[in-house]
Amino acid sequence: MSDRFFLDTNIFVYCFDRTAPAKARRALQLIRTAVETRKGIVSYQVVQEFFNVALRRFTQPMAISDAEQYLSTVFRPLLAVHSSPALYGEALRLSAQFRFSWYDSLIVAAAIEGQCRILYSEDLQSGQRIGNLEIKNPFL
Numbered sequence: 001m002s003d004r005f006f007l008d009t010n011i012f013v014y015c016f017d018r019t020a021p022a023k024a025r026r027a028l029q030l031i032r033t034a035v036e037t038r039k040g041i042v043s044y045q046v047v048q049e050f051f052n053v054a055l056r057r058f059t060q061p062m063a064i065s066d067a068e069q070y071l072s073t074v075f076r077p078l079l080a081v082h083s084s085p086a087l088y089g090e091a092l093r094l095s096a097q098f099r100f101s102w103y104d105s106l107i108v109a110a111a112i113e114g115q116c117r118i119l120y121s122e123d124l125q126s127g128q129r130i131g132n133l134e135i136k137n138p139f140l
Contacts, residue, residue, distance in 0.1 A: 004039050006111035007031065007078070008121035009049040011138070016058060023139050030120060030138055035077050043081035043110035045103070047071070081110040098130070108133070 007030060014020060014027040034040020051071075054062040062070070081087070087109050095105040104124060111119040111133055119135045126137035 004041060004114060004116045005034070005118040005120060006107070006114055006116040007034055007040055007042055007046065008107055008119065008123060009046045009053075010122045011120055012046070012050045012074075013053050014139075016054070016062075026138055031074060035074060038077065040078055041080035041114045041116065042075065042078045043107070043114075044079065044083055045106050045110065047075050047079060049103075050075075081114045087113060094130070100124070108135075 011027045011030055014023040015031060017024050030040070051062075051067060054070075055064075055067060087106070090109040090112065091102065091105040094100055094108050095102060098105075098108075100108060107121065108119065108124070108130060112131065116133060119133055120138045121135060122137050122139055124135045124137075126135060126140055128135045
């Protein structure tokens with residue numbers, strides 16, 4: 001069994017949330033562990049969703065130069081799952097079987113494709129198992 005883990009978009013967003021310091025600390029801890037151990041991964045979807053929020057919805061939007069630096073130092077080492085017809089097919093199957101939203105299905109499918117043991121997400125049911133993958137809410 002792989003000891004890889006997948007980080008959902010909300011982990012990265014909370015890292016910058018000054019209104020939730022406990023969540024920000026936990027998120028930063030997970031991201032540091034992911035980068036330092038090279039056991040954490042993300043998909044292109046996570047990168048896209050994060051930058052959509054960071055560049056447009058943060059109270060003080062992230063500067064492009066800061067976004068480029070974050071892409072280079074944080075996301076590039078973690079980016080392991082690319083979009084593909086197989087990923088979309090698995091996401092459709094998961095959506096039908098578990099009644100996940102389309103975007104949640106893509107996250108779960110990417111974690112499975114990346115052979116992760118844990119998917120850290122606040123958006124799904126903590127403790128739920130899908131095959132060898134366990135969903136965990138890191139903020140509980």
